[in-house]
Amino acid sequence: MRITPPQACKAAYLNASEHKLRIEELPLEEALGPVSFALLCHRDRYKSFEVEPYNERNVLCFGAGPLAGARLYGYHRLIFAARSPLWNGFFISSMGGAALPLYHAGVDYVAVEGKSEDYLIAALKGAEDGSIESRFQAINEQDLMDIFQGYKNERGGYALQQYTYDQFNELYRDEERYIDFRIITVGPAALNTNFGSICSTVIRNGTFRVGVDDWAGRGGMGSLIAQAHRTVAIAYGGTYAGKTFTENIKDIKVVNKIFEEEFNEKYTDYVIRSGTKYRYDPHVKSAGTFGVNMSVLGEWLLSFNWQSVNLSESERKALYALVKDHYLKQFNEEIVEPRTFATCGEPCPLTCKKIYHEHKKDYEPYEALGPNSGIFDQRAAEKAVKEVEVMGFDAIEFGNVSSWVLECIHKGLLRKEEIGLKDDVAFDPQTYKIEFSH
Secondary structure, three states: OOOOOEEEEEEEEEEOOOEEEEEEEOOOOOOOOOOOOOOOHHHHHHHHOOOOOOOOOOEEEEOOOOOOOOOOOOOOEEEEEEEEOOOOEEEEEEEEEOHHHHHHOOOOEEEEEEOOEEEEEEEEOOOOOOOOOEEEEEOHHHHHHHHOOOOEEEEEEHHHHHHHHHHHHHHHHOOOOOOOHHHHHOOOOHHHHOOOOOOOOOEEEOOEEEEEEEEEEEHHHHHHHHOOOOOOEEEEEOOOOOOOOOOOOOOOHHHHHHHHHHHHOOHHHHHHOOOOHOOOOOOOOOOOHHHOOOOHHHHHHOOOOHHHHHOHHHHHHHHHHHHHHHHHHHHHHHHHHOEEEOOOOOOOOOOOOOEOOEEEOOHHHHHOOOOOHOOOOOOHHHHHHHHHHHHOHHHHHHHHHHEEEEHHHHHHOOOOHHHOOOOOOOOOOOOOOOOOOO
């Protein structure tokens, strides 16, 4: 294609020790995107490979690529990269839609450096002229834990989002309206484990869209920012829209013209056709990663900490019947039929987020904390997933850990009393009943 991005990018260094923001202009060839910027920081500047993962030199980097700001879907995923405290090596995690407000903050990349004495909450706001305002608030550990325990009817990372909103939302008001902004936070798991994640809920017109949240879950990036930098929340947004391209791909008419020349199809039509699974797949009469994967995998769906791979074909089919006739049926009746779909914050036609009340249902967390943990009922899975998300764990990682613990108890390698359980564990796939989900 003939699109040329800007030849320079802007990086913001958020110093948690000094509560300051430093801005640097970088040539694009030095940092083409958020991953190359993170590699520049870790390999050449901070040399994080020389220290332990929770050292403050292990800067948490996040940002978007050079086409952010265009009318191209998927280019506003917020990409996180650093040395993972879970895997120990350089790792990448991402969060859907959360980079669009970063673009409006006038920043391509952010690196969190240093370590705050108390826990830190930061806010960045970009103006139309490209200037950036920053604010900081320190919070002691007890106050932070009190917020996690409960704040305005929310708990955990959701409560911290609400608290951060209350402290800084006026920064993102433009006369009578709210400008585009987002808040990323951690939960209590980030303070105490190595697989805490980073969460963000879509904010529209100054209001949280309940259930429309997204996660940078892989790699323990929440644990890194909380323990290495003692930073627990960052708000960002603004009114900047000054990036230019050789062709005005901010205009959907221009984008459509390019795609019609290249693919003989309008851009939106091309995306909808290519993203059938995420929007709605008429072949399986379901939608999203949960609906389509659960429909297609059939008897090969993993369950009971992967014990299902050792079962006979008839046993696997009997277990899948619990999914098809109950777990998947609930999803289709409650979400697909009424079309309670939403986006991650991207201006995208796929509406891949499948919402039931406050629950966003993707395949991986609802499989890991679903059939793989011996749960084949949506109400039981919702309780499990929501509690794990409130704590700020990566739900996929937690689900695989919990299923392993449950199998250990089932096989006598652990006693329930050793980990504080009162109830017996029903984790035998050959004698399982649907009510055991709860």
